Amino acid sequence: MSYSKLFSKRAQALKSSVIREILKVTANPQVISFAGGLPSPEGFPVAQMKAAFDAVLSNDPKSVLQYSTTDGYAPLREWVANRVSVNGAVIAPDQVIMVSGSQQALDLIGKVLIDEGDKVLVETPTYLGALQAFSLFNPNFVSLASDDDGLDADKISAADAAGAKFLYALPNFQNPTGRMMTEARRASLVAKAREHDLLVVEDDPYGELWYEAAPPPSLLSRMPERVILMGSFSKVLAPGLRLGYIVAPVEIARKIEQAKQATDLHTSTVIQRAVYEVVKDGFLDEHIPRVRALYKKQAHAMIKALETHMPAGVTWNQPAGGMFLWVTLPEGMDAERLLEQAFARNIAYVPGAPFFANAVQSNTLRLAFVTVPEATIDAGIKVLAQVFAQQ
Amino acid sequence: MSYSKLFSKRAQALKSSVIREILKVTANPQVISFAGGLPSPEGFPVAQMKAAFDAVLSNDPKSVLQYSTTDGYAPLREWVANRVSVNGAVIAPDQVIMVSGSQQALDLIGKVLIDEGDKVLVETPTYLGALQAFSLFNPNFVSLASDDDGLDADKISAADAAGAKFLYALPNFQNPTGRMMTEARRASLVAKAREHDLLVVEDDPYGELWYEAAPPPSLLSRMPERVILMGSFSKVLAPGLRLGYIVAPVEIARKIEQAKQATDLHTSTVIQRAVYEVVKDGFLDEHIPRVRALYKKQAHAMIKALETHMPAGVTWNQPAGGMFLWVTLPEGMDAERLLEQAFARNIAYVPGAPFFANAVQSNTLRLAFVTVPEATIDAGIKVLAQVFAQQ
Numbered sequence: 001m002s003y004s005k006l007f008s009k010r011a012q013a014l015k016s017s018v019i020r021e022i023l024k025v026t027a028n029p030q031v032i033s034f035a036g037g038l039p040s041p042e043g044f045p046v047a048q049m050k051a052a053f054d055a056v057l058s059n060d061p062k063s064v065l066q067y068s069t070t071d072g073y074a075p076l077r078e079w080v081a082n083r084v085s086v087n088g089a090v091i092a093p094d095q096v097i098m099v100s101g102s103q104q105a106l107d108l109i110g111k112v113l114i115d116e117g118d119k120v121l122v123e124t125p126t127y128l129g130a131l132q133a134f135s136l137f138n139p140n141f142v143s144l145a146s147d148d149d150g151l152d153a154d155k156i157s158a159a160d161a162a163g164a165k166f167l168y169a170l171p172n173f174q175n176p177t178g179r180m181m182t183e184a185r186r187a188s189l190v191a192k193a194r195e196h197d198l199l200v201v202e203d204d205p206y207g208e209l210w211y212e213a214a215p216p217p218s219l220l221s222r223m224p225e226r227v228i229l230m231g232s233f234s235k236v237l238a239p240g241l242r243l244g245y246i247v248a249p250v251e252i253a254r255k256i257e258q259a260k261q262a263t264d265l266h267t268s269t270v271i272q273r274a275v276y277e278v279v280k281d282g283f284l285d286e287h288i289p290r291v292r293a294l295y296k297k298q299a300h301a302m303i304k305a306l307e308t309h310m311p312a313g314v315t316w317n318q319p320a321g322g323m324f325l326w327v328t329l330p331e332g333m334d335a336e337r338l339l340e341q342a343f344a345r346n347i348a349y350v351p352g353a354p355f356f357a358n359a360v361q362s363n364t365l366r367l368a369f370v371t372v373p374e375a376t377i378d379a380g381i382k383v384l385a386q387v388f389a390q391q
Numbered sequence: 392m393s394y395s396k397l398f399s400k401r402a403q404a405l406k407s408s409v410i411r412e413i414l415k416v417t418a419n420p421q422v423i424s425f426a427g428g429l430p431s432p433e434g435f436p437v438a439q440m441k442a443a444f445d446a447v448l449s450n451d452p453k454s455v456l457q458y459s460t461t462d463g464y465a466p467l468r469e470w471v472a473n474r475v476s477v478n479g480a481v482i483a484p485d486q487v488i489m490v491s492g493s494q495q496a497l498d499l500i501g502k503v504l505i506d507e508g509d510k511v512l513v514e515t516p517t518y519l520g521a522l523q524a525f526s527l528f529n530p531n532f533v534s535l536a537s538d539d540d541g542l543d544a545d546k547i548s549a550a551d552a553a554g555a556k557f558l559y560a561l562p563n564f565q566n567p568t569g570r571m572m573t574e575a576r577r578a579s580l581v582a583k584a585r586e587h588d589l590l591v592v593e594d595d596p597y598g599e600l601w602y603e604a605a606p607p608p609s610l611l612s613r614m615p616e617r618v619i620l621m622g623s624f625s626k627v628l629a630p631g632l633r634l635g636y637i638v639a640p641v642e643i644a645r646k647i648e649q650a651k652q653a654t655d656l657h658t659s660t661v662i663q664r665a666v667y668e669v670v671k672d673g674f675l676d677e678h679i680p681r682v683r684a685l686y687k688k689q690a691h692a693m694i695k696a697l698e699t700h701m702p703a704g705v706t707w708n709q710p711a712g713g714m715f716l717w718v719t720l721p722e723g724m725d726a727e728r729l730l731e732q733a734f735a736r737n738i739a740y741v742p743g744a745p746f747f748a749n750a751v752q753s754n755t756l757r758l759a760f761v762t763v764p765e766a767t768i769d770a771g772i773k774v775l776a777q778v779f780a781q782q
Binding site: 001003004006007008009010011014015016017038039041044046049050053054057058061062063064065066067068100101103104107111112113114115118129132133135136137165166197199225226234237238239240241242249251252255258259261262263264265266267268269270271 | 392394395397398399400401402405406407408429430432435437440441444445448449452453454455456457458459491492494495498502503504505506509520523524526527528556557588590616617625629630631632633640642643646649650652653654655656657658659660661662
């Protein structure tokens with residue numbers, strides 16, 4: 001039978017992520033990959049996770065293996081509520097919904113908020129996975145002015161804001177650029193959101209991964225009544241668990257809970273219980289500093305390699321945390337076309353183009369640095385610099 | 392701020408499942424609940440699951456805790472492909488997508504196939520969770536003639552079939568009725584699907600849970616080119632894992648894979664690896680017979696209690712497997728209104744109404760029998776019979 005005529009319009013528009021396609025090339029062990037967004041397995045707390053699965057399956061197996069509530073394991077929701085209650089904000093456990101990783105949070109937020117044609121405000125560039133998730137609900141993306149200090153809310157016009165369902169922001173060490181919104185930019189975003197009655201979706205998987213100093217307080221803590229926060233255990237514990245959370249005003253949280261019920265009933269009870277077992281007594285306070293130190297060392301190695309090898313005209317930012325930095329090639333160069341030549345020399349990266357909702361800056365690219373050994377970073381960047389220099 | 396104006400049309404239409412609301416009442420330990428669709432924890436293979444998490448986290452922790460591919464763990468997909476290759480059908484591993492429970496399969500199938508207003512054919516009654524999942528994509532449900540032998544495909548008219556995106560069928564021990572499609576009915580559904588070029592979604596979470604004899608071969612095995620099969624580990628291992636699978640023609644499988652990537656990247660690597668560890672050497676062949684024996688005993692206790700206590704005019708079916716049976720009250724009685732009186736006497740069940748996509752038969756109800764001890768089944772049915780007799 002002919003299947004293509006059965007596909008929905010949204011399915012017909014679906015394309016595989018460029019990143020996933022690139023990852024297929026990087027399966028070759030000869031390739032030095034700055035492409036993947038994988039956390040370093042050096043940071044996985046293997047012994048603690050193993051002990052946690054053993055403990056919860058020993059102590060309470062019949063609950064741990066059974067169906068559970070859609071909103072998530074109550075003690076874990078309470079733990080999340082406490083953890084995000086900073087800067088004077090008080091978040092209640094019933095504002096928290098446990099989800100199967102941050103990507104599911106994007107899907108549920110899209111489901112609950114986006115009708116076809118609805119305006120959604122995004123950074124320039126923004127997280128590709130969000131563009132993919134939201135696109136299933138056919139929004140109209142409006143790209144907002146952004147620079148090394150993050151989203152520049154002062155430049156949001158009344159026309160930009162009018163009728164927008166929400167503004168999607170990544171304040172901390174954004175994927176793809178690694179940039180962080182400054183205190184001044186956060187303050188101006190809060191003022192702008194209040195002025196235009198905007199709802200803000202704050203995506204924060206990387207906020208704990210700072211190198212020298214913690215980032216300024218979250219948008220959620222500044223205006224909990226108009227922020228949906230997305231958080232994740234992928235970067236502070238391990239991504240293979242697939243566990244994250246949404247924090248939202250109660251009325252929105254209940255709607256997301258209903259949507260999640262129809263979407264997958266609930267997130268794995270086993271995973272939620274094991275993660276709670278790991279985090280409940282403060283393990284993250286000793287664990288995350290180790291991940292920070294590792295990632296800081298990797299970032300420095302990447303920046304040193306770029307400074308040593310890159311030809312004049314190639315620029316990059318200096319991330320203060322996270323897993324990525326952003327390279328800008330001279331005007332007129334195309335990072336997507338150059339990727340072929342990089343592949344030919346066994347180097348991979350992700351071109352910047354797919355991270356732009358509108359007006360693509362094709363002379364940009366993302367480099368990930370946390371999974372490549374330091375010596376290999378230097379060797380890989382040396383070759384990449386030669387590829388760029390030949391243009 | 393006012394949130395309700397921000398909700399999408401699909402979110403505004405969302406209601407909490409009646410079942411989930413009833414489950415809140417049944418949290419009271421004094422209530423005898425025939426409402427929940429929970430498998431019996433007596434059937435959970437606790438020791439095997441514990442050993443499996445320990446093994447995979449000992450042997451290969453860095454892969455087990457890392458991001459993995461959207462389609463799922465390759466050896467597990469191969470295991471599924473072999474398991475569903477019955478009755479002469481040969482299913483390839485690239486037709487299998489691992490998902491976070493069957494409910495997610497419903498969401499992904501809805502995403503990939505349903506545009507607003509599209510016709511979807513369903514049984515009468517049908518699985519409530521499917522109605523909820525598909526409803527997010529605003530289909531037009533058409534209810535098909537069905538009886539104790541399951542869906543009666545001979546009665547599908549050309550007008551019914553015209554333009555339908557798919558037919559959603561539950562051949563084995565259907566939730567809510569417990570009924571099974573006979574061999575003759577399966578054969579006629581296959582003929583009808585071919586005649587009208589229909590795609591069939593076959594939902595089979597309960598097929599392994601037969602009491603006396605295995606059900607006739609799957610629809611998938613009869614026409615793999617026009618069937619999407621949904622399977623689950625929830626009833627043969629444990630539902631708290633949240634693990635299931637979709638088997639589809641390759642072209643549809645690739646589209647579902649793309650939709651899943653945008654929806655949650657992939658299903659928990661840890662869960663997939665642990666489940667593969669449990670099933671890879673044939674454990675289910677010794678485990679499932681124990682679950683079958685347990686459920687058969689429970690079903691017999693329920694039927695005996697009904698025969699002993701129910702007043703004349705109340706009828707029910709005799710399921711040959713699964714977790715549910717279906718009660719029909721005399722014409723004019725309303726199971727949803729009677730629920731209040733049952734609650735007052737500490738008995739819970741699920742009224743039949745929400746399982747009908749169209750023309751509701753409000754004199755029906757679902758009884759679940761696998762988690763209630765035999766003596767309690769008798770005591771509970773005795774009280775319920777009194778509630779019905781008073782009308």
